[in-house]
Amino acid sequence: MGETEGKKDEADYKRLQTFPLVRHSDMPEEMRVETMELCVTACEKFSNNNESAAKMIKETMDRKFGSSWHVVIGEGFGFEITHEVKNLLYLYFGGALAVCVWKCS
Amino acid sequence: MPPKQPLRRQSVSVGRGTRKRDEDSGTEVAEGADEWAQSKATVRPPDQLELTDAELKEEFTRILTANNPHAPQNIVRYSFKAAEKVAEELMTPKQPKERKLTNKFNFSERASQTFNNPLRDRECQMEPPPRTNFSATANQWEIYDAYVEELEKQEKTKEKEKAKTPVAKKMGKMAMRKMTSMESQSDDITKVTQAAKIVERMVNQNTYDDVAQDFKYYEDAADEYRDQEGTLLPLWKFQNDKAKRLAVTALCWNPKYNDLFAVGHGSYDFMKQSRGMLLLYSMKNPSFPEYIFSSESGIMCLDMHMDHPYLVVVGHYDGNVAIYNLKKPHSQPSFRSSAKSGKHTDPVWQVKWQKDDMDNNLNFFSVSSDGRIVSWTLVKSELVHTDVIKLKVEGSTTESLEGLQLYTVGCGTAFDFHKEIDYMFLVGTEEGKIYKCSKSYSSQFLDTYDAHNMAVDAVSWNPYHTKVFMSCSSDWTVKIWDHTIKTPMFIYDLNSAVGDVAWAPYSSTVFAAVTTNGKTHVFDLSINKYEAICNQPVVAKKKNKITHVQFNPIHPIIIVGDDRGHVTCLKLSPNLRKMPKEKKGQEVQKGPAVEIAKLDKLLNLVREVKTKI
Numbered sequence: 001m002g003e004t005e006g007k008k009d010e011a012d013y014k015r016l017q018t019f020p021l022v023r024h025s026d027m028p029e030e031m032r033v034e035t036m037e038l039c040v041t042a043c044e045k046f047s048n049n050n051e052s053a054a055k056m057i058k059e060t061m062d063r064k065f066g067s068s069w070h071v072v073i074g075e076g077f078g079f080e081i082t083h084e085v086k087n088l089l090y091l092y093f094g095g096a097l098a099v100c101v102w103k104c105s
Numbered sequence: 106m107p108p109k110q111p112l113r114r115q116s117v118s119v120g121r122g123t124r125k126r127d128e129d130s131g132t133e134v135a136e137g138a139d140e141w142a143q144s145k146a147t148v149r150p151p152d153q154l155e156l157t158d159a160e161l162k163e164e165f166t167r168i169l170t171a172n173n174p175h176a177p178q179n180i181v182r183y184s185f186k187a188a189e190k191v192a193e194e195l196m197t198p199k200q201p202k203e204r205k206l207t208n209k210f211n212f213s214e215r216a217s218q219t220f221n222n223p224l225r226d227r228e229c230q231m232e233p234p235p236r237t238n239f240s241a242t243a244n245q246w247e248i249y250d251a252y253v254e255e256l257e258k259q260e261k262t263k264e265k266e267k268a269k270t271p272v273a274k275k276m277g278k279m280a281m282r283k284m285t286s287m288e289s290q291s292d293d294i295t296k297v298t299q300a301a302k303i304v305e306r307m308v309n310q311n312t313y314d315d316v317a318q319d320f321k322y323y324e325d326a327a328d329e330y331r332d333q334e335g336t337l338l339p340l341w342k343f344q345n346d347k348a349k350r351l352a353v354t355a356l357c358w359n360p361k362y363n364d365l366f367a368v369g370h371g372s373y374d375f376m377k378q379s380r381g382m383l384l385l386y387s388m389k390n391p392s393f394p395e396y397i398f399s400s401e402s403g404i405m406c407l408d409m410h411m412d413h414p415y416l417v418v419v420g421h422y423d424g425n426v427a428i429y430n431l432k433k434p435h436s437q438p439s440f441r442s443s444a445k446s447g448k449h450t451d452p453v454w455q456v457k458w459q460k461d462d463m464d465n466n467l468n469f470f471s472v473s474s475d476g477r478i479v480s481w482t483l484v485k486s487e488l489v490h491t492d493v494i495k496l497k498v499e500g501s502t503t504e505s506l507e508g509l510q511l512y513t514v515g516c517g518t519a520f521d522f523h524k525e526i527d528y529m530f531l532v533g534t535e536e537g538k539i540y541k542c543s544k545s546y547s548s549q550f551l552d553t554y555d556a557h558n559m560a561v562d563a564v565s566w567n568p569y570h571t572k573v574f575m576s577c578s579s580d581w582t583v584k585i586w587d588h589t590i591k592t593p594m595f596i597y598d599l600n601s602a603v604g605d606v607a608w609a610p611y612s613s614t615v616f617a618a619v620t621t622n623g624k625t626h627v628f629d630l631s632i633n634k635y636e637a638i639c640n641q642p643v644v645a646k647k648k649n650k651i652t653h654v655q656f657n658p659i660h661p662i663i664i665v666g667d668d669r670g671h672v673t674c675l676k677l678s679p680n681l682r683k684m685p686k687e688k689k690g691q692e693v694q695k696g697p698a699v700e701i702a703k704l705d706k707l708l709n710l711v712r713e714v715k716t717k718i
Contacts, residue, residue: 021255076243076245078241083236095252098243104236
């Protein structure tokens, strides 16, 4: 019983891995959705290179929403940032990645 | 060989001639042929050029043109335009003129410089977009925990979905989305109306704090020394921009809310008729009315229902009556009369609510210059009218040709219903007569009083004494009557046309009258039978005519309206509202009985005088 439950959990968990889980956001709805999709695209594209993924996200955000954006992608970090109000998105992705996107010029 | 030549010539010609003759005759041929053969040599003209062969062979080209080579190249003609002889230019291709060499050493340069505006630096610093800090940690276990939590949530929501009907959930979601989007778009004012109202009132009360204090607590101490005279202390002044040019035509306190009163705006000027406004003010907020209604025609009178304090009936200058419902504060009246439903043909001067009739329908009366007193009933959201009485001028009925009775119609300007005897009421007319009428008799009056010389502006029954009523008129007088006696009890001449009179609700002997010279007079018959105990100019400019006055049923204040659209609230000083002095040890009875007795005493005095005469 325990084993099957464990397997079930793992399966669900694996299902969720590709689901981006927004931890904190104060963006307007539209902006948030767009940014989330962009992060997912970037992380899937550069799944083994965080720097390129971050670069892609940052450049796209700069073009779309104005300068200047900062992006951090990683598996283990802590941060304290100052961001412009209504321009922060912090989400988990892929079961092990955390992406933090904020604007501060 | 000159001599031979002529011979030769002759011989040639002869030869030729002979040839001819030869042709004709043909006999002398041999001789002529010889001479002819000899004369074949070329003959030179004397002026021929001697050229060599080579020269002769030379070719000379000749071009023929249309120009006349003999015509002169430089014709001079007299030109009348230039008044001189001008050489005509012929159409010959000219060679381009040679350019004049500018003398580099002999020209001057001119330059100028306009003023350049001085440069000025302008800087501006925008407020930077707001920033906040944010901090978090991204660890593997945190991420794992978060995902597990999310899983659990999702499972819970799935269970809930299965329990509820999916359609309802969708609707709920849609509604939620709509709500959120609406809320973000709509004005925030609607959410905070209640709070804003309270804040507005607080601000006003703070601003007019001293006035509010006066209203509640100030009692003019000087009244003790002022030997029975009183004063009116001005409190608030109510005015509204929209009603600035319109005169105050009606005032009414709300029977339920003692701080709420209605002001009707219109115009008394026959020539300048414009729109009307109905404003309801609260004393708690003197700067802006609580309710605003506007109408096309000037409002001439209004009344508030006793039992339904949210219903206001209004009479217009164009003869219409309308009922406004304060619970529905949009600008249109709830019910309105029209030409079809029997509106008056002249301005409606007064309206009064009556008790609900037998079917519990709302009922009110109106009087107008067209001589009709009409009872209106609100039947199923429609106004139905009944002519109660027509004000016929007595003695004016004449018989016309077909036997119809024609009569001139008097114009009603004011009326008042008896407080206790429900069917009896008084009507004042423009001719100065007051008729006592009954609701049940439509053709005859119970009584007629020759009250005034000019139009009666207001009639009012005494709130305590059932027999006494008061009337005022533009003929400068206020008269107090006993309805059983044809002549007035008291007559007061106020030196100026009297716009309105009102009995005080707290005493049977106190009343106020307002005149067109801006003064308010307060009389107390128990103190001074002949003169006003207070006589005070109330409005600032002398040209301001006061049009109406009303006592507040509870508080010792009166409101006074003028023809500029301002309403002033005044407090009565203690002298004006004197209760009979308590004698030591004696209980002072308060109540209507006392008031009636008070007035009776006074009247008896007057009556005695009259009977003596």
